[in-house]
Amino acid sequence: MLFFANAHAQTVQVLHWWTSTSEEKAIAVLSGRLAQENIVWKNAVIPSGSGIGAGxxxxxxxLAGDAPEIAQLNGVMISEWAELGLLQELDGVASNAKWEKLLYPTVWHLIQPxxxxxxxxLGIHRINTLFFNRKIFARFNVAAPANWDEFELVAQKLQRAGITPLAQSSESWQLxxxxxxxxxxxxDANFYRDAFVNKNSQAFLDARFGRALSRFRSLKKYMPSPLNERSWIASARMLADGDAAMLVMGDWAKAELNSWGLATDVGFSCAAVPNTANYHLYDIDTLVMLNKGAAARMAQEKIAQIAVSPVMQAEYNQIKGSIPVLRNPDLSKLDSCAQASWKIFSRGTAAQVPSLAHRMATDEISKEAIVAELIRFFSNDNVAVSDAQRRLAAISHTLPK
Structure with missing residues (x-):
């Protein structure tokens, strides 16, 4: 009977960039449930922390006529691919499961451009998360900094003791x-959107943007020296091993720390990046279904149905480090980090801010152009803040609106 079931299983290839221990465990939860429906999840993994290689x-x-059945595709790119007519429409699944009522409005708007x-x-990640090593903080009797003045005091105290305050990589997407x-x-959220969503040239020339650039560069003194390119997993390992006291990263880092045996609020804790406690800088994980014919469509629709179900949402996001995309999820499975994330995101669009680095705020061309200039500024101390601002303002005139 087992042979019979396998012989009639529907195999779907999924192209994605999830390679860490926690990400693989989250996939295993979903693929295990699909196996019960005689659907085989076949990984097509393209290692890349930011998904550039996968795209x-x-x-x-x-182009080669060899598209997978499913692909990880995030943010604005969903709209770009939908316009090309390459994506399977899921009206039936969404209608039957009442997605419009179940999902956060921001999520619902994103997936139907x-x-x-x-x-x-699949889940919502909070980017503006500050992780800190609890043992180090307890040893030096310091608390999670709520503002940058407090951050400076904590960082200086730790640095004097020979501890690297902030884990960081020179990878462009991490910077x-x-x-x-x-x-x-x-x-604030409105100014952020004016710069990265609207690409208003005046926002790049504003004093607030200048202060952000100055802060960005000033944090270099608290990072590892020399600052090398390392994966986000390696950055999280620095925090876990006590080689660094803090890390700014999306809450997928929490999931990885948990997978290594570090319990939330025991080995480490989460806080908001200084001065951002009232905001949720978000990244939403999504899968798209490629047009592959009727046989594939049945499996694709079943996967969509299962992935958004309340039970799968609770199990998957608990492992992945994110929060469910549902307005009223099972809160019992959320740890303190996820509870805080859910509370802020649930406040609505005023608190929700789309990530530039993770394709929520703007198109790929604009993102790459802005990030390239930010990295140029960060890497070369001879580039003046005002020069970087003028260059970004000039670039903004050439970008798609």
Missing amino acids: IVLKSRL NGHPVAVP ATLFETILLSES
């Missing part, structure tokens, strides 16, 4: 992740 591979495979749902939302949290901390 390139997906385009290449489409053309009036039809074309993506399956961009840090900067966007700083910009939010030096301004």
Whole structure:
């Protein structure tokens, strides 16, 4: 009987960039449930912390006529691919499961850029998360900094004791992740959107943007020296091993720390990046279904149905470190970090801020252009703040609106 079931299983290939221990465990929860429906999840993994490589591979495979059944595709890119008519519409699944009522409005809007749902939302990550090593903080009797003045005092105290205050990589997307949290901390949600969503040239020339650039560069003295390119997993390992006291990273880092045996609020804790406690800088994980014919469609729709179900949402996000995309999830499975994340995101659009680094705020061309200039500024201390601002303002005139 087992052989019979396997012989008639529907295999779906899923192209994604989830490679860490916690990400693999989260996938295992979903794929295990799919196996009960005789659907085989076949990984097509493209290692890349930011998904750049996966996007390139997906385009290449489409051009070659070898598209996978499912692909991880986040943020604004969903709209871009939907406009090309390459994505399977999921109106039936969404209607039957009442997605419009179940999902947060921000999530619902994201997945139906053309009036039809074309993506399956899995979870919501909070980017403006400050992780800190509890043993180090207890040893030096310091608390999680709520503002930058407190951060400076904590960082200086730790540095005098020979401890690296802030784990960081020189990878572009990780530096961009840090900067966007700083910009939010030096301004507010409306200003952030004006710069990164509207690409208003005046926002880049504003004093608040200048302060964010200065803060960005000033934090270099608290990072590892020399500052090398390392994966986000390696950055999280620095925190776990006590080689660094703090880390600014999306809450997927929490999941990885948990997978190594570090319990939330025991080995480490979460706080908001200084001055951002009232905001949720978000990244939403989503899967899209590629047009692959009727046989694939049945499996794709079943996967969509299962992924958004309350039970799967609770189990998957508990492991992944994110919060469910549902307005009223099972809160019993949320730890303190997730509880705080859920509470802020639930306040609505005024508190929800789309991540630039993780494709929520703008298109890929604009993101890459802005990030390249930020990295240029960060890497070269001879570039003046005002020069970087003028260059960004000039670039903004050339970007899609």
